Amino acid sequence: MKTLICDCNRTLPLNAPALSQALAKTPGADTDGLDTVHSLLCRREAGSFQRAAKSGDDVLVACTQESRLFLDLNAATEGTQPVTERPIRFVNLRETGGWSKDGAQATPKLAALIAAAQLPDPTPVVTVPYRSSGRTLVIGSADDAVRMATLLADKLDVTLLLDGPGGALPQRRDWPVHTGQLTRLTGWLGQFEAHWSAGNPIDAELCTRCNACIDVCPEGAIDFSYQVDLARCNSHRACVQVCEVAGAIDFNRSATTITEAFDLVLDLREAPAFSQHQPPQGYFHPGRDERRRMDAVLQLREMVGEFDKPKFFHYTHKLCAHSRNEQIGCSACIDVCSTSAIRSNASLKGVSKQVIAQGGGGGIIVEPHLCVGCGACTTVCPSGALAYATPDTVDMGKRLRTLVGAYQRASGKHAALLVHSQGAGTRLIDELGRAARTQADVHGVPARVLPMAVWHTASMGLDLWLSAIAMGASQIMVLLTDEEAPEYRQALTEQMAVAQAILHALGFEGKHLHLLEARDARDLASLDAALRCAPAATVAQPLAMATQANKRATLDMALDHLLSQAPTKPEAIALPKAGSPFGSLQVNTDRCTLCLACVGACPEGALADNTEKPQLRFIEKNCVQCGLCVSTCPETAITLEPRLWLADEGKARKSARVLHEAAPFACIRCAKPFGTLKAIENMLGKLAGHPAFQGAAADRLKMCNDCRVVDMFSDQQQTHITKL
Template sequence: MNPQIKICSCNHTLPINAASARKIAEAVGAEAVQHSDMLCRREAGQFLQAMQGVEDVIVGCTQERALFSELGRESVAPLRFVNLREQAGWSEEAPRTIPKMAALLAAATLPEPEPVPVVNYTSDGNLLIIGPADVAIPWADKLAPQMTVNVLLTEGAAHGARLTERTFPVWSGHAITVSGYLGQFEIRWQQQNPIDLEVCTRCNACIASCPENAIDFSYQIDLNKCRDHRDCVKACGPIGAIGFERLATGRDTQADLVLDLSRNALLKMSDKPQGYFAPGADVAAQFEAVLTLTQMTGEFEKPKFFHYKDKLCAHSRSGKQGCTACLDVCSTEAISSVGDKVSVNPNLCAGCGACTTVCPTGAMSYAYMRAPDTGSHIRTMLQAYHRAGGQDAALLLHSKQAGAALLMEVGQLARAGGRGLPARMIPLALHHTASTGMDLWLSAVCYGATQIVILMTDEEAPEYRAALEKEIRVAQTILNGMGYQGKHILLLAESSASRLPQQLYAMSAAHTPPAATFHVAKDKREALDFALGHLLLHAPVAVSEVALPKGALYGSVTVKQDACTLCMSCVGACPSSALMDNASMPQLRFIERNCVQCGLCEETCPERAIVLTPRLLLGEEAKQTRILNEAQPYHCIRCSKPFATAQMIESMLLKLSGHQAFAGHLDRIRMCADCRVVDMMSTQEVRRPQ
């Protein structure tokens, strides 16, 4: 059954009437679209009545999402909300925004993607606070009644913070390391201060006895002030909490949550693990962090954002390093090298998807949403947009958090003299803006998007911008190389709602082919094949190849034939079957379509005879096998069986002539493996004593 779609002119501030509702219905493929002028609290009763007996309802407004969601609990109809006001109709181009509204509503009619596996966390609320005493102790005092609190002091108290009764464990230390994630943090440090806080009874005798006032009420000795009179040691007496002779002692603990109040965060990665908070010295940020962590007790789950196929991975072979793209871009340090493969810790993964964007083989793919699902959204939106009469469609990819909030502010400003979003800019919310790559961008161009604008705000890690810029450069080079004029894919870093519209309106539509109807394939390279095939079919310029920037995911391999011995080490190293041998004769073959330019063949070649050339070879030639090097086979001097090439045998003779295993027996190098063994055994028979 078609969903029931309800839209509203928001008290005549949007260009919605009976005619535009019919136009939207035709573009979306709905039987009808119900429209009103005040789909809000005034019509809540009518809304509830309209939901009875309906299987699916789409509301073209988010203003009263909370109210309608509450009303919807009394109905079995699933509710979906689409922001037609701030993202479309509130714009200086309002009369031209009906096609965009149709696009947004069409996407909402699509079924929910298949569920993805989840990653589980368990937290008992065991909190470790790390930082100077003046900051850490007051927060510990506030949180101790609610949570299990431990404190690790990095400095003594400069402004009078006091440790009083032993409400919670307190340690002190330096050289602190933190690893793990929500529910499973491991913290290690060196305890070096003369006063051991776990032994100290806080009797204050040491403070009273210190002539330099080097001990404060956090019971830590300022070693810059201390003149080593040892009066404090005497005052401490048999308690034995003070030991100047103590060497640095390694200690460790576990925690579910970490509140790092150090001046500089202990964890340096751009995106911190779940359960780790480093608000710095900003008091408001500290309050926000504390408010969040107090809610993080119990069981939690998040999607497993990625899918990894190790058989496709081009990271390493036999200890030789190839592709490190995912390792280089990960902002959470969730990806590590494990032998010839990589390993991803799903608990550390933040779901940015950048690893999938830069992966040349498709070994790493994004699961939230999967590429085919995102492709379906893009295709559906653009088809509805064009059916409603829209022209020069552009996609505005943004995050569901900061990006969506920014677009909301842009729309609100439009009612106060701002410009709003251009009518041709169709917003598409993503879990993260780094999660789409060349396969989806080029497919979107094939579907009719004259531009794909990737909006980045302050929430994204800096690693992502460099990675996206590199991928965009390759994709744009391909498009322009085929003769498609203009800038099709742009990265826009902007967090100002007043400046963003000016930049969007300044963009001009780029040249695109006739709209395609293919679906985005699950496999990245296959999806690219579909897109590149469509682009080539309609290319304005006849072209057989496009030169690409270094590091591109397509390219050629050439072999220095005078150096190559046809040892086939490169064939064994190639992860994508681009390089192949020939079982019938010494021959190195190559299929360019399969090459991912990982460099493993180049690294593995003992003769340094391989050179990579980034380029995109177009047409059938890219799929055809070509011979890079071949030679006449060398025949065993004993059984005449072919087993190597003449060049390889000559090279081995040169290198092994002085080796003791072949001294006086160089002819064995000219024998196949079987005959070599026979010759060795027969020699031993001759030498056996009678």
């Protein structure tokens, strides 16, 4: 790969030999092209880019500002490959550190950013298709809806839904017009279903817009939207008489619900049809803001055809801790989803065992057409049943290891990862870098802070954060903007509390996890100050292993390494109840009858029985604190205990231990043990007054299954002989 660096008219302190030397120490990194520092690569020295593009090698340009120019130049240069066959990559060295006040010390960071940009693209994933033929519903008042429809009608098939009287419709019937109140809107781009209640006396489809009703109405209750304002109407009904031929006005007409399908929806009303933070794709609610309305129009005009997006998640039904046997356990993914894309599939009534085995019963259902890839569900999922797919944790781990490792090999100290979104987060960091260039009181992104753009900041959680710390990072900073839903802030805060509790208990001093919030340029000063926080302690020997596809395996690997490097080795770490994926169980042995219902309910294999004797065993490493055992236990004998058990160098939590055991009850006929003494006594006590369990029937409750059958058969034989 040829890497072209430019000091942007000598405003960046780039040290080519130092960068080349640093990258040479990073496995897989390429130093080709780093021997030259360009100053005007986008202007006078553009020939260097053209020669690199014609070489046939992959090209990385250390400039994002002029990316469009370089792409156009590649297309215009004879002998180059189109970007569809050989993509050109870009990395920003200017705003992300070169323009900061300590840009001269930023060589380790710049080397790390280049190394990460040279990594191969993530593994491709399956896509989710959308198909739109342009059927568009515009909802609002007559004036607003008509104006927007005029801007859309040449590209889209427009239908108007007027939600009340007021304004004016044109005399020409250019589009279908309905009147009524929207009662329900479901679906997504290409598959919306709108329901509205049509109760106005004037039928918009029958109305000829002759204006006779407007002329005769003495109260002015009918306007050019051709709806009756019932609050002003005094029941003269002159309008009905003049419309007798057309029959468009009927005050006795019952309200009807109309349902129609649309591909796109432009909602001009004050209140949106969807309450979630992120509405479905294809739905636009600009409100009364004129600029947002124009933006919506421009986007709608281009939304005809077939579209694909990545399927952002993998779901493994057998790992899901949401439900079992119609009992609800963990619902973290449902609670955090800002698009309402996840719903419960808990009920198993009428579902065959084969369907359940294939993942068709219980657990959750995720609608990929509604998912926008925030990844918050994968972050809060304690078991790893939901996993982020693009990029997956393996690719993300490679990127983390490359960033931190390249920085360390270039003699960088106290690396802090700044995780931000590719959209609003990138724009804020660019603004901060530009402000540092022009304003004396703005520092810019510090030399030790490594920006890391992701599709969405909520897609990284406890497993990757702890892995990064184990790899040698000092801190993880997560930048939130207005893109993030309130649910994400709460989820990330809870995850950070768990991670920080673990690190502090292990003796790593300082604050390792930071949640930063900024909306726009008005927050740059606070963001600038937050990025200059004091570093925190980290491991002496970085973790060399890669992250795993399985979330729990990645967590175990990171925890084992952190424990091996920890200044303090506690036996157990108490964790916050909210968001903890680790913990133990407390069993009230006075209540527990060892019915083992909890064993059947546990989706992770954390609870087990013993075939040799009545025991309830527990493997703490497997417990995800889902609570299914708690909701299943008929005796309410189980409570959750969030903690991280590290006894015996962490080996104890990986071994089975006995939570409760009891003496077995011996069959009164054959003396074979079955059940437990407490369970049988409990059952006898509950059935003592039942008429069906008296005498010999009561004794059978004290027998094993085999003896019970034999005794019943013998009793039947004796009864038959007696009758004879």
